[in-house]
Amino acid sequence: MNAIITGGAGFIGSYLSKELIQRGFNIAIWDNLFRGKYSNIKELLDENNLFFNIDMSKYENIGQMADLLLTNEPEYIFHYAAINGTQYFYDIPATVLETNANITYNLMLALREAKRRQNTFHTKIIYASSSEVYGEPLSLPSKETDITYVVTSHIRDSYAAAKLIGEFYVKLISEELGLEWITLRLFNVYGPKMIGTKYGQVIPEFIKRLSEGEYPLSVYGNGEHMRSFCYVTDNVNNTIELALSSTKNEIFNIGNDHEISILELGTLIMEKMQLTPKFIFLPEREGDHKRRCPDTTKIHAVIGPRKYISLEDGLEMMLGKH
Ligand SMILES: NC(=O)c1ccc[n+]([C@@H]2O[C@H](COP(=O)([O-])OP(=O)(O)OC[C@H]3O[C@@H](n4cnc5c(N)ncnc54)[C@H](O)[C@@H]3O)[C@@H](O)[C@H]2O)c1
Incomplete structure (x- = not known):
């Protein structure tokens, strides 16, 4: 099976890429190394597992992305590319809003172009959204059906706004094209290799x-x-199991509710x-x-009960x- 991992040279994406290879996938990583690192993925690459240095926020790269989609024929696209890192949301909010919204829009336009060129093209998109879309939660733990909102006077919400626009693009354009999608709202993920500068977590x-x-x-x-932190391998394993299930066209929280x-x-x-x-x-x-804490009832109803790695460990x- 083939998978594309956008943002695959980043923190979560590189763990996801490694785990997919271990499960027998051939992968293609798309990343412009904005915050990701080649050293995160170097050891994963060979003739079956490829890296493409591509800036997905640029409109002029849509044709190349459509070519790659048709060459790779991915059963799954794990869409993780984004500017992430809270300090960026304060320092360059306009860039965060524009880049993150455009990355997802351009991916969806590339999918539309691939489908136009080859009508049989099919894939399942797994989109990394964020718990930030719940804003200051109106009730806790947050359920997928809860209200999502942004405050336009808070520049930090540039990131949440782009994630919400992305949720719309993924859902509406996938459904227009007859593709499958899952949106994941990730609650804080942590683990080794995560960036420790002020632009990290x-x-x-x-x-x-x-x-x-x-x-x-x-x-x-x-x-x-208050925050709830999920160890990266728990996040990645749950993501893959949800993706491989027959579930489609739904939104899920993913995180540790401690x-x-x-x-x-x-x-x-x-x-x-x-x-x-x-x-x-x-x-x-x-x-x-x-406060931020996920209600994880919905994901566990699909993938079954899970034991999470404790914060101490x-x-x-x-x-x-x-
Ligand atoms: N880490 C968390 O706790 C967390 C929480 C909620 C949501 N998320 C989301 O999960 C995804 C992965 O997060 P992460 O912590 O691994 O962040 P990360 O910064 O390590 O990974 C994101 C990757 O996207 C790449 N990227 C940025 N701009 C790009 C562009 N224009 N074209 C191509 N690639 C580009 C970066 O180089 C990086 O490798 C992101 O979408 C993030 O918003 C993460």
Whole structure:
């Protein structure tokens, strides 16, 4: 079986690519290495598993993408390419909105072009949306049927807005073309290889800052924000099993529903690094959601019950203690 993984040189995409190969897939990775790294995928590549350096946000690349779709004939497209990293949503919100919306639009236009050229073309698209589309959740844990919304005065929501536009493009254009789709709303994923700079995510960022001597650890707001973190291999295995199931044309939350505050997270990391927990509190970031936790009933009804890697064990793997 063949699969295309857009954003496959990135954090989640590279784990997904590796797992798909292990399950017997031939893969093609599309990525422009904006935040992804060639070193994440180098060892995966051979004559059956290919990498294409392609900027999917550029309209002029749609023809090339359509060519690749028809050559590769993927049974599955895992669509993960996007500008991700919370600090980007604050620093370059217009670019985040435009790039992320265009990446998904251009993929769908390439699919339309492939279908126009070859009417028998068929695939199933698995789209990585985000828990950010629930905004500040009106009820918790968030269910797929809950209201999604963005606040246009909060620049952070540039990312959520593009994810929501992407959800529409994937659903409406796939259905127009008779293709299958699944939208996944990912709740915080973490694991080794994740970027620890200020353009990365909270767990590797805390570890990097502490290991570089930033102590006490600074956190935004009062640290009482709650998040739920899912170890990357749990995310990837559940994604593949859902994709391979007969389920189609539906939205699913994907994540670990164990909640923890940012202060508790920082405390846990500092303890594991043999540091006495100490914090500095920075001003709150505008539009930062106070809580985020998935209701995972829907995905487990399809893939069955799952045991998740605990945050304690996941952190130890990140700190190289396992
Ligand atoms: N990591 C999380 O906790 C999380 C949570 C919710 C949603 N998501 C979504 O899951 C996907 C993967 O996230 P990740 O954490 O692995 O991020 P990542 O930044 O590591 O991966 C995204 C990849 O997309 C690539 N990319 C960016 N712009 C591109 C372009 N114009 N053309 C082609 N490729 C481009 C990047 O180079 C990168 O390799 C993203 O769509 C992200 O929004 C992730």
